[in-house]
Amino acid sequence: RYGLAEKEDQVGVVTGLAWTSVGGDLLQIEALKLPGKGRMKTTGKLGEVMKESIDAASSYVRSVAPQIGVKPPKFEKVDIHVHVPEGATPKDGPSAGIAMVTSIVSVLTGIPVRKDIAMTGEVTLRGNVLPIGGLKEKLLAALRGGIKTVLIPAENEKDLAEIPDNVKEGLEIIPVSHVREVLPRALVRMPEAVEWDEEAEEAAAAAAAKAAIPGQGAVAH
Amino acid sequence: RYGLAEKEDQVGVVTGLAWTSVGGDLLQIEALKLPGKGRMKTTGKLGEVMKESIDAASSYVRSVAPQIGVKPPKFEKVDIHVHVPEGATPKDGPSAGIAMVTSIVSVLTGIPVRKDIAMTGEVTLRGNVLPIGGLKEKLLAALRGGIKTVLIPAENEKDLAEIPDNVKEGLEIIPVSHVREVLPRALVRMPEAVEWDEEAEEAAAAAAAKAAIPGQGAVAH
Amino acid sequence: RYGLAEKEDQVGVVTGLAWTSVGGDLLQIEALKLPGKGRMKTTGKLGEVMKESIDAASSYVRSVAPQIGVKPPKFEKVDIHVHVPEGATPKDGPSAGIAMVTSIVSVLTGIPVRKDIAMTGEVTLRGNVLPIGGLKEKLLAALRGGIKTVLIPAENEKDLAEIPDNVKEGLEIIPVSHVREVLPRALVRMPEAVEWDEEAEEAAAAAAAKAAIPGQGAVAH
Amino acid sequence: RYGLAEKEDQVGVVTGLAWTSVGGDLLQIEALKLPGKGRMKTTGKLGEVMKESIDAASSYVRSVAPQIGVKPPKFEKVDIHVHVPEGATPKDGPSAGIAMVTSIVSVLTGIPVRKDIAMTGEVTLRGNVLPIGGLKEKLLAALRGGIKTVLIPAENEKDLAEIPDNVKEGLEIIPVSHVREVLPRALVRMPEAVEWDEEAEEAAAAAAAKAAIPGQGAVAH
Amino acid sequence: RYGLAEKEDQVGVVTGLAWTSVGGDLLQIEALKLPGKGRMKTTGKLGEVMKESIDAASSYVRSVAPQIGVKPPKFEKVDIHVHVPEGATPKDGPSAGIAMVTSIVSVLTGIPVRKDIAMTGEVTLRGNVLPIGGLKEKLLAALRGGIKTVLIPAENEKDLAEIPDNVKEGLEIIPVSHVREVLPRALVRMPEAVEWDEEAEEAAAAAAAKAAIPGQGAVAH
């Protein structure tokens, strides 16, 4: 059962690329945002390295929250669940990092991910994209699955020499070196940045709290 | 000891289908809703993959809560316990996913599950139904156990060619590709959706809180 | 050292039946209710399956709390400790389920358990009783230990054909298929049900809270 | 290095008896009560069975708290640390149960334990004393260590036939079947029971709380 | 893929030096400061010894907080995430200790780390620098990666005799024996110390709290 591209643009749903001993495959990544307390849940028989890559993706997103239109306190009021179907298949490795970032940004902003794009690349805490293995197998799987555009790490560009011509002709292959090159291509539109000045917010919060203190409202005697 | 269909429609009780080295069997799934704090407990010697499938089922249900008539804050006030008897038999795998979704929806809404239906299918965080193994053995177990209707993943429809005619004649076999095709068939009636507008709710909550603040009630001097 | 029946009716003390490679034995189960926060502690070198059977027993009891005269908020104010002496002997398996239910109901209600009754049977989250193994060895141990009455799963009734006549004559053997057949026989008296209407309770709680708010009591100026 | 009896009566310090492949030995048990939150800490390379025996001892003591002069809310305000020196030697087994009970009662009440008494016996949640192994080796170690009185389980009384006469003459050996026979012999004096009526206490607590509510004190206008 | 020096001075990004069976390499260390509750997260397939070295680095930094311009309560309001890419490569050992200190100080103060410096050295809780292994391989990797300055433990100075001349000529090698020699070289500027007198702070906090108490503000009747 080979993976196929999604049929519609969806929020939180990103297509990654997996490389195993039997070849490449598409990797559907799903994320949900739920009312909660800032917890991150991950399921899908994920190994420790993949779980850590989700942690790194999540911290990166938190660190750029205002740039994607999310005020930081939001993170304390939601739980995020990242799931990688098919649940019986073990998955591991860091190469889904930029897909994880994209999935988390999508659920936080409510902006869908383009259905015909796939991506592979480790992400660092600063949003840098690191090279991955199995490029050839991953591109073949993307082509077979109906993907139109594939984002790959800039450091893997040199490996394109070994890729068959028909694959390179059938896919738009875009090398990226930072998440800021990923999001504009993966999301159907870019989120607008929000002003976030921690001190101003604290002042506002304090004012709101004061208004609610008994005996300090408009009590006339 | 072969499993048999339930004798009455019950809340939280769903019949799944298991496939082991010695053939297929019915899998009774039980769920209870208890006053609590949003905790999920699972018992019945369940493997990690089955536990994760319950996590995914639970998050899916939370994500569609208003559609099934449940206001999201409800989740923070209940604990849900999912148990799969017989407690000494190890169980694993993701294929009970849609049965887990049905069981959780049933206990949250108080709507019973039809007694003569069984189901098999992995569920994703979006409610998609993924294919499973052992279809033949599972259908034989369903027929033997007195089940009338079996929900199977649409992607397994192609495997029906290998199923003996008497089995296909003795069972109503319904392929499904999303949970939204499962619930109307599995529940004795569908829950009504509830309006849920997070901002309106927050306003209401704030108003209620204000009314309770000392010195701001109707105190006449 | 063979187990013997208890010498008096006691609260929280139930006689189960164990089956090991060297035969059957009585299994004393002890429970205590302590002021606490809704925690469950289990000791006695119990395996995972037996611990899960205590979880299932506990959830079943919580789900029928008003029927046994216990208001649900009570559970958040007590800890329950279930211990199975002899602490150096490993114990496992689900067959002490109905004994665990009986023990928990006894400590919660303060109603003693009859001293000359023993019981064996897995319990499900709905209170159904599932069959067990080692019936013959367990009944021999009961007889040897001075037990008068043994509750067994209805599904094990067919195994009575293989039990020696002297055992069947020396014991009152009662097949049960649900916990509701267990409690009236095991407890020295049945608890009275309590009215529990969640909404009424919430209203009462709110009223009590309001009365305690400063500035809203009977303050005359 | 053989263990020796204590040189003075001390609070929380009890002499147990250990039985290993190389013979018997004294086992000094130490407990401390610290300001805290109801936590129990155990150290001394203790195996799971010995840790569980401390849990059982602790729950038993909590269940009889008013009888030993301790009001139950006290338990939420103290931490208890039970340590068994020599920290590099693994210890396990349930036979130190009654010594653990004695140690915990001693620290809670501040009443010292007699220096020349040793004890061995598993304890159940109800305070019953269960038989132990290695009686001969343990009694030899007690005699060698300068112990005068040894408490043993009543069920081990039959094993005294195999004990050499000089040991039986050199020690006062007292069989016990319940903790209530242990404490009067082990403590230098018995604690006085305290009245504890949960409802009266709740009323008192509520009254105290009310007095502290702003606007309800003696404010004259 | 050999590591290269950073292209710009960045906050929280420090270049460490690793030594493996296949030679030396640069080790990029990244840290982020996020709004939070004083938690420390570490990712990058780190072994226990490296995780402990981050704990020690973190405690050292907390112990000198006012000296680096950070008021201690700050630590309870932020989470720090330390990540060491490449996520699939296991890393261990204590020798990144001073790099960890530098990374944590950089994120807390917002002061960037010089891009062309690398460092190796275990750190103790007092900030002392302990010797490391693989000096030759590490220096070769630094030279190859474009590093200009390397900080090494003073106790490793004696090993410089074995280092090829071209390496010693191509790098500025600076022996250090305490973190206080590391920070002025690694940070683009030194943070200013802040006055921190715990008692004065407590007084200020109490005054602020008092001002917010209802009925004690400037209420005119």
Add this chain to the structure above:
Amino acid sequence: RYGLAEKEDQVGVVTGLAWTSVGGDLLQIEALKLPGKGRMKTTGKLGEVMKESIDAASSYVRSVAPQIGVKPPKFEKVDIHVHVPEGATPKDGPSAGIAMVTSIVSVLTGIPVRKDIAMTGEVTLRGNVLPIGGLKEKLLAALRGGIKTVLIPAENEKDLAEIPDNVKEGLEIIPVSHVREVLPRALVRMPEAVEWDEEAEEAAAAAAAKAAIPGQGAVAH
């Protein structure tokens, strides 16, 4: 790399003595006190027995807090981090117990530890000092490292017969049987005891709390 005595008297820094298959060595123990919540952190690749010895040391110190000038509530406001460099070397065993006690007392009181003293001895919860192994190797390491005074367990005094004369002449060797003989020799000065009467403190705390209650201050109408 052999350990050397410290160069100055420092707070929280104590020299222990280790004994391994390759001989004896000095063991620097470092402790820090940080603003916190009563947590204890331990690092340095410590085995379970050494971690438990730190737990025992910590509880002992808490139990004598007023005697060393520390009011018990202090413990709930600080975290203590105990680290044993060199982080890649596994350490275990209980023999650093009295060194751990000394280190914790030093950080809590702020009183430095003498630089030229080393110590070895297991500590019990009551502060008793138990014998250790490897005395000869440990003393050799102390002499080689420039230590002047070594505290050893009184029960090891008999082993001094086997120690070479030059070692005994080069070191002041002091047998101790309780922590109260350790602290006056190890600390540069003894802390002064503080009055601590739990009931008086509670009264004071209650009075302070009352003063802060709105509507009960000096409000004139």
